[in-house]
Amino acid sequence: MPGRVSTHSRSEDGDSLKALDFLIGDWMGGGQGDTFTFHEEASFRWVLDERALAYYSRSFADGSGFIHCEEGYFMYADREQRLLGLFIYGDGLIELAEARLEADGGLTLDTQQLIAVPRGKSYRSIHRRLTPRLEGFRHEIVLTLGPEGPFRHAESRLTRVRSSSLVTP
Secondary structure, eight states, X not given: OOSOOBSSOOOSSSSOOGGGGGGOEEEEEEEEESXXXXXXXXXXXXXXXXXXXXXXXXXXXXXXXXXXXXXXXXXXXXTTOOEEEEEEETTSOEEEEEEEEOTXXXXXXXXXXXXXXXXXXXXXXXXXXXXXXXXXXXXEEEEEETTSOOEEEEEEEEEEESOXXXXXX
């Protein structure tokens, strides 16, 4: 990912993303999916002179190896100063999401537009919730596919690590 990488928070000037400081760094943990258990690694870094937060994640199914990766950015990106996320998934899906900072310090993201949907997939929307916890954060994902209603796809709990094997942004 392009841009100057920094691990400190941006100043109070301008469009501050300081509320997302809890995400900065490298994370590892595990979770439960709708039909699987998995290991997840994630990394968050300041980029673009601290005007955006870069994100990278990958997941491995217990017992069967690599299953998923995604990367993207969080930034204030329009005249209304909405906090937006732009994400690219390993299967080719591209998502524009609107993010909300919640009273509990968490971050909620909801699909605004699916820009590219891979052939054979039936994504309609993605709802995520990143909730800070004393020991790390919880990541919940709810998907809506095809005509079916939303369903809980996965939930993981991640803790900060000092070093990781991730190729970080």
